[in-house]
Amino acid sequence: MLALMLLAAFFAPLPYGPTTPDPASVLQEPSGTHIFGTDANGFDVFSRVIAAGQRDLPLALIGTLASLILGLLIGLPLSTKSPWSERLMRALDAFQSFPLIVLSVTIVSLTGNNIQNIVYAIVIINGPRFIRLIRGEALSIRDGRFIEAAIATGARPRRIVFRHVMPNVVDVCLVQCSLTAANAVIVIAALNFLGVGVSPPDPTWGSMVQVGAQGISTGQWWVAIWPGVAIFIAIASLNILANGIQRRVEGS
Template sequence: MPDVFAAPRGHQLRLLVKQHPGATVGVAFIVLLLLASLFAPLPYDPTATNGSNALKAPGAEHWFGTDGAGGDVFSRVISAARIDLSLALAGTLLSLVVGLPLGLVASGKGRASDWLVRGLDAFQAFPLLILALALVSLSGNRLYMVVVAIALINVPRYIRLMRSEILSLRESRFIEAAIAMGATPGRITFRHLLPNVWGIVLVQTSLTIANAIVVIASLSFLGVGVSAPTPSWGGMIRDGAGNMSSGEWWIAGFAGIAVLLCVLAFNQLADAIGDRTARTYR
């Protein structure tokens, strides 16, 4: 298999596409979905209802059919992407901002590190999804609390990831050489440790976004988080679940497919980043 990084810069993109077609398709899907949700003119108002058009099957007039209130499912699926993906990205960013510095603290020596690790063990003893559900419910379904809930679920993962990676790297010979040459702890951290963990952090970030999409859909399915009439994939799945038995599969089906494709796309991206990182440090 050709090495991407040995190729001329102009050929690297084509090699990446060839080696990781799943990630390429996934990224293209996410980009198109975001662009469509932000800029594309939707065929119908995603919050509009029309009782005379209720439960129409997919066709030329309504590509994904209509729901029980007569809303256009295609318009709602595309509109829901804007809010669901925005919340997922914001929650992941907050997880990074909080989790990475705490991971550095946890990887050190001293009482602060010990207390943080013990506190993390105690915190993870709670069912975090239930905690997130209670937090969002008590806030009155404030969207910023959905972001906080995503961070609560994922910050411990970043802390443990950073701690394990940095503790492992500190046993490496190049770190020992840097210490022998008189490098300061700050230089060792920012010049030698952090650049060597960014690859695995990016992999975890892609997986975190995928997990956040599932969490947001789960909260919406349970009736918290994104409130009606604002479209959300989880809410659409909840609203259409009762119609599955009578044959109106498209209400929940297309929203479920959107969640599935987004999660699959970010998982494929994580695989590609992991492969690239392994080749870089091979």
């Protein structure tokens, strides 16, 4: 499902321009002409749902990759039981006690609506999870006999980290990456729903839901439903992928 969404977003021919409104086709119901209908501005909903995937899905994946890199850069060095690493982890706990989605909305609002700030918001929310996960997994690996053997043979700390610890945290990182990407889709949709994400008229699923929600009570359900379905499929496929990776890891 995820592969089909990515292929459709980048290669599917669009019947109408996603940023080209048609004033003569405002709020038309789904039909043969507009299979997902049109919104209050005359935009073709199908074209905008597909085009929004070009922005939302890559943003989620880039934000996830950045969170993973941050987790490796901080989590691995903190995978010791020294007092300074424990103090840094307590500071991270204090940071996570803040409502991070509110913090992200504030940062994006103050710094401007652009793609780069959305990636920062994803990292702020998901980076601490990677740091904690990688550190915890690395701590358990460091207690293994093969690490003791590597130390006994004179292996340097850097070699131990990159040759023995890092390869053994890859499996849990892959599972967490899928879950984080699903959460990133929610974060992107939430930011755009609140109007602090990508600026209109560029289509995003969250902004489309926000615009369409105003018409549900008057019967124009199709404007909000279809981008909502796209968000659901993206999140569901990423969670299914995470479950599949976890089963494969546990079975290996």
